[in-house]
Amino acid sequence: xxxxxxxxxxxxxxxxxxxxxxxxxxxxxxxxxxxxxxxxxxxxxxxxxxxxxxxxxxxxxxxxxxxxxxxxxxxxxxxxxxxxxxxxxxxxxxxxxxxxxxxxxxxxxxxxxxxxxxxxxxxxxxxxxxxxxxxxxxxxxxxxxxxxxxxxxxxxxxxxxxxxxxxxxxxxxxxxxxxxxxxxxxxxxxxxxxxxxxxxxxxxxxxxxxxxxxxxxxxxxxxxxxxxxxxxxxxxxxxxxxxxxxxxxxxxxxxxxxxxxxxxxxxxxxxxxxxxxxxxxxxxxxxxxxxxxxxxxxxxxxxxxxxxxxxxxxxxxxxxxxxxxxxxxxxxxxxxxxxxxxxxxxxxxxxxxxxxxxxxxxxxxxxxxxxxxxxxxxxxxxxxxxxxxxxxxxxxxxxxxxxxxxxxxxxxxxxxxxxxxxxxxxxxxxxxxxxxxxxxxxxxxxx
Amino acid sequence: xxxxxxxxxxxxxxxxxxxxxxxxxxxxxxxxxxxxxxxxxxxxxxxxxxxxxxxxxxxxxxxxxxxxxxxxxxxxxxxxxxxxxxxxxxxxxxxxxxxxxxxxxxxxxxxxxxxxxxxxxxxxxxxxxxxxxxxxxxxxxxxxxxxxxxxxxxxxxxxxxxxxxxxxxxxxxxxxxxxxxxxxxxxxxxxxxxxxxxxxxxxxxxxxxxxxxxxxxxxxxxxxxxxxxxxxxxxxxxxxxxxxxxxxxxxxxxxxxxxxxxxxxxxxxxxxxxxxxxxxxxxxxxxxxxxxxxxxxxxxxxxxxxx
Numbered sequence: 001x002x003x004x005x006x007x008x009x010x011x012x013x014x015x016x017x018x019x020x021x022x023x024x025x026x027x028x029x030x031x032x033x034x035x036x037x038x039x040x041x042x043x044x045x046x047x048x049x050x051x052x053x054x055x056x057x058x059x060x061x062x063x064x065x066x067x068x069x070x071x072x073x074x075x076x077x078x079x080x081x082x083x084x085x086x087x088x089x090x091x092x093x094x095x096x097x098x099x100x101x102x103x104x105x106x107x108x109x110x111x112x113x114x115x116x117x118x119x120x121x122x123x124x125x126x127x128x129x130x131x132x133x134x135x136x137x138x139x140x141x142x143x144x145x146x147x148x149x150x151x152x153x154x155x156x157x158x159x160x161x162x163x164x165x166x167x168x169x170x171x172x173x174x175x176x177x178x179x180x181x182x183x184x185x186x187x188x189x190x191x192x193x194x195x196x197x198x199x200x201x202x203x204x205x206x207x208x209x210x211x212x213x214x215x216x217x218x219x220x221x222x223x224x225x226x227x228x229x230x231x232x233x234x235x236x237x238x239x240x241x242x243x244x245x246x247x248x249x250x251x252x253x254x255x256x257x258x259x260x261x262x263x264x265x266x267x268x269x270x271x272x273x274x275x276x277x278x279x280x281x282x283x284x285x286x287x288x289x290x291x292x293x294x295x296x297x298x299x300x301x302x303x304x305x306x307x308x309x310x311x312x313x314x315x316x317x318x319x320x321x322x323x324x325x326x327x328x329x330x331x332x333x334x335x336x337x338x339x340x341x342x343x344x345x346x347x348x349x350x351x352x353x354x355x356x357x358x359x360x361x362x363x364x365x366x367x368x369x370x371x372x373x374x375x376x377x378x379x380x381x382x383x384x385x386x387x388x389x390x391x392x393x394x395x396x397x398x399x400x401x402x403x404x405x406x407x408x409x410x411x412x413x414x415x416x417x418x419x420x421x422x423x424x425x426x427x428x429x430x431x432x433x434x435x436x437x438x439x440x441x442x443x444x445x446x447x
Numbered sequence: 448x449x450x451x452x453x454x455x456x457x458x459x460x461x462x463x464x465x466x467x468x469x470x471x472x473x474x475x476x477x478x479x480x481x482x483x484x485x486x487x488x489x490x491x492x493x494x495x496x497x498x499x500x501x502x503x504x505x506x507x508x509x510x511x512x513x514x515x516x517x518x519x520x521x522x523x524x525x526x527x528x529x530x531x532x533x534x535x536x537x538x539x540x541x542x543x544x545x546x547x548x549x550x551x552x553x554x555x556x557x558x559x560x561x562x563x564x565x566x567x568x569x570x571x572x573x574x575x576x577x578x579x580x581x582x583x584x585x586x587x588x589x590x591x592x593x594x595x596x597x598x599x600x601x602x603x604x605x606x607x608x609x610x611x612x613x614x615x616x617x618x619x620x621x622x623x624x625x626x627x628x629x630x631x632x633x634x635x636x637x638x639x640x641x642x643x644x645x646x647x648x649x650x651x652x653x654x655x656x657x658x659x660x661x662x663x664x665x666x667x668x669x670x671x672x673x674x675x676x677x678x679x680x681x682x683x684x685x686x687x688x689x690x691x692x693x694x695x696x697x698x699x700x701x702x703x704x705x706x707x708x709x710x711x712x713x714x715x716x717x718x719x720x721x722x723x724x725x726x727x728x729x730x731x732x733x734x735x736x737x738x739x740x741x742x743x744x745x746x747x748x749x750x751x752x753x754x
Contacts, residue, residue, distance in 0.1 A: 081719050088504050110505035205702030265593035267614035267703050282594060402505060406721040413526070417704035420616045431525075442501070 036341040037066030044094040047073035053361035087112035090335045095342035098328040101140030105401040108143045114332040117146040127351045132367045139395030141329040149331035150350045154366035155289040156389040157324040162284045163309040173311045180314045184261035187284040198261030199285040200274045203419045208270035210412025214398040221319035222247030230394040239445050241436045244429040252418050252425035291364045310382040325393035410435045498729035504722035517729035529705045530713040538688035544628035549635030557643045573633040584697030587626050613699045616706040638680045642673030682745045689738050710734050
């Protein structure tokens, strides 16, 4: 019976692959793309793991149009600095900008982006396949009621855990915060694996701890401000901060209680430290963006290639899992001088056909078709869990207006103060709430 | 009439070379003046101007005049006040360490100055101050990493569980101070060594005849002789420490909590992370004013001592 099922699965996968392949090969790019021989399209991006896949896929565009594609990558903060400063000077150094989905309000307000809404409407719907994007990430490319950019590289959080150790100790994968803490405590105190800590989280002051607040608050049963909750029709209608709500304070107390179960120095952990600790087998669990998951399977850098698995983001008792969503949206530089060529590249790169190649090369899947693609699932077995996470995520999980950076940093400072014992959770979050109330009032977001 | 003309001609003839000299002088000074105006005076005036506005770089078209409100906000901002406190603690502690260890090292190298080994060691000893602070920060981040760093590994060898050097608010600022002092002690050492070398041998011989101990020599001969040098070193290091940024940026980013937040880091975050250029400029102006006041007082004190 199982054998039959396997064959049936194989046949259907083959059929799907052939169908996609047929559809892909049927795409006549000459009708969609111009001749850009002699042009160089310059792309500015975050130095995230997907850039290798980007570089692997892009040369095909050169074959089609003659345009060279170059990519420069930077760290998170330097990229934001460079992009805003370049924009303020009206620089056309880059034609295509990858920006974090949560920066879209700031960039749109500063006039750095040329909205792609009209170009998408004028383009071939089969190439754009806008309905194929996953809503929770597609929403991050929309601001002021229009599509600003293309949602190319979506990330969602999953719980990554050491399945070998869980099997060895007969542990269940935690679903709730309480279960998570129990398992983390078990590993931290278990003599059988003395070098493996329980759980690593982002506690470093600034963006790391600040973003973590937003990543966990919905699954903790809370919300960051009054009208921002999953399914809200107008998340920015009432921005009265709720950073010191009972749910928020309880969540920060939970964070603090998790510190002893983390690796040494976890108070200073950000994205890299968290992922490195897991890659080196130093920690049993991490919550992590899916873009880094392929790295854990790379034998050159990972010691846990076959030893890990993923699960849905945990939640508090009585709440449901609302996995964080993030990632990078591809935008047209409003000050660029070769927008048509850049747009051709963008629509080509974002098309379902090229997106699949991008994902197979290690990029993050952002479309329904990619999430359901058997070939992709075979290459990235965590994709079904990722798809489930993507469907349960809330697009407004983190603020996306012009004060985002400042707001996240202010919360990150207070979360970290509570973590390291500079203040109690209640004191820290009271101060965060007060600071953000003043900040939003000055910016005109609060009356 | 002819005389008058002659006199006039004489006067004219004398004035021309002077004016020409003046023009030549102005011509040669002009690049420096233009450089100063463009790169120092204009940015400063523009910073003062911006500090009087509520301005964000991403919406400069919507900036509005707020007078001294940014300064009032700064002086009641707990983070800015903490940054000021940390900067004072870092400056004073680092300089005390640098003077003490700089003097001790200078004494060691003074006694070794005739030996080739001493000269080689002196060259090695000044290496830390030749490394850029970013690299120093990265180096110590690795050394003091609680999981992979060699420091805690060595401590564990003697039964001590090393702390999270940059993650614990009790240790973070002292660790930054230690690294800063480690890097800049050679600078003080070099200054003091130059001062010590200039002390006449006869003073040491006289002290020897009087059976003076080493601390007598240091207290009554050496320190008074190099007091001016130490003061100049302190002034330079105060200015340096008020500008310290890279080390904190690489190692702690102002954390944990606000335990290593410095004035420069505060201003940087306002200006280049949040693009609140009005508020950030106000912070920068305050830093500049503090630098000017501290330096002026120190220089006045130095002159008084010299007199």
